[in-house]
Amino acid sequence: MTDQNPGRSTPEQSAQPEKGALMVRVGQVDYPLRIRGKPVTRLYPGWRAVAFEPALLPMPLLYLRDDEGRDAFWLFDRTLNYRASALADLRPEERSMIVGAIAPFFHTLRKSVFCEMCPGPISGAAPAAVARMPALLRDDLLNRWLESQPPLRQVGAGSDGERSSLALQDGVVFDIAVLQQMLPAAHGLAEQAEPVVLSPTGRSVLRGHHVLVGNGFSVTRFVDPEVNAVFYLGVAPELGAKEGASPFLYCPQVDLIVSAAASGTLDALPRRLLSWFAADPARAAALPRQTVVRMSAGFSLGSASLLSLGGTTAQTVRSEAGAAIAGPVDDLLSEAQVGDAFQGRFVGAATTPEGEATAGGVPEA
Numbered sequence: 001m002t003d004q005n006p007g008r009s010t011p012e013q014s015a016q017p018e019k020g021a022l023m024v025r026v027g028q029v030d031y032p033l034r035i036r037g038k039p040v041t042r043l044y045p046g047w048r049a050v051a052f053e054p055a056l057l058p059m060p061l062l063y064l065r066d067d068e069g070r071d072a073f074w075l076f077d078r079t080l081n082y083r084a085s086a087l088a089d090l091r092p093e094e095r096s097m098i099v100g101a102i103a104p105f106f107h108t109l110r111k112s113v114f115c116e117m118c119p120g121p122i123s124g125a126a127p128a129a130v131a132r133m134p135a136l137l138r139d140d141l142l143n144r145w146l147e148s149q150p151p152l153r154q155v156g157a158g159s160d161g162e163r164s165s166l167a168l169q170d171g172v173v174f175d176i177a178v179l180q181q182m183l184p185a186a187h188g189l190a191e192q193a194e195p196v197v198l199s200p201t202g203r204s205v206l207r208g209h210h211v212l213v214g215n216g217f218s219v220t221r222f223v224d225p226e227v228n229a230v231f232y233l234g235v236a237p238e239l240g241a242k243e244g245a246s247p248f249l250y251c252p253q254v255d256l257i258v259s260a261a262a263s264g265t266l267d268a269l270p271r272r273l274l275s276w277f278a279a280d281p282a283r284a285a286a287l288p289r290q291t292v293v294r295m296s297a298g299f300s301l302g303s304a305s306l307l308s309l310g311g312t313t314a315q316t317v318r319s320e321a322g323a324a325i326a327g328p329v330d331d332l333l334s335e336a337q338v339g340d341a342f343q344g345r346f347v348g349a350a351t352t353p354e355g356e357a358t359a360g361g362v363p364e365a
Helices: 092-115 126-132 135-146 176-180 269-278 281-285 302-306 329-333
Strands: 023-026 029-032 047-053 061-066 071-076 082-084 153-155 165-167 173-175 196-198 205-207 209-214 217-224 229-237 245-251 256-259 349-351 357-359
Touching (some): 071 135, 092 135, 092 269, 126 269, 126 281, 135 269, 173 176, 205 217, 217 269, 245 269, 269 281
Parallel strands (some): 071 357
Antiparallel strands (some): 047 061, 165 173, 209 217, 217 229, 245 256, 349 357
């Protein structure tokens, strides 16, 4: 059964708790989750339901995890009938509806961590709800949303025929050659407890904040309040290379990367950064307000002196709703939970060669 209007349909009011079925409590009534109209009764060995998210997206979500810590998710229509375990398995219009529903939060997050000098916490229920998402779902949603955003451009280090300047807001213009001089400072930043670099203006020393370290990436955020500029300076493993890392300077306000890295190496950088911030709302809130080093007698530039710039599981799992969904189902589903008595196994989890759990196939009924 496929719900053609998931925003308005409600669970069948005649539904009753069914022995051995995976139940969610809606109001004071237990409803079974279904596949093709039949109650879900089994999961693969080692898998368990860990959370039910009824209203963050237009389609209710069930999160699952196995004993090895791999995550998966199921999507349901508003009658709590199984629809898919991957966004790719939905109809195009359903995917568009889901991405559109989460887009306002992604817009706010992007503006906060990519454009604002000292962003504070994002208000509302969405940040915590998105943080609870399995990473594979959050990353898929981000990738699909980013397809609608301006494309990322890359300027190589010193290649002839490329643009020679970068214009930021407020009429601020940087020479690309000056930005390229910042690249050597990217090496070793991850090992510095208090990373500093010289501003592209050459007039101040910027204090960095480490934001992403792991899997060969190390990224540090810098802010120059004098010119309202946000930079991410770091290194990334070369695409297809077993060793070595390429430095880069990411200017998110203008969707530009300065780097000599091979094509494709940094394509996922915006998504990786946004996903890192989205996984824990405290990360954006922790970005420092003091981003410029106050010069004093005896101060040593350290890394900044590198630059020479000439100026310039089966327990009760209660749901927490994110965004409200129009229709009478709201008040019921907002109180839903995974039933205490359910014991079962997850059917349909597949593991990709990279070791990430993805939900493929369908659950047994």
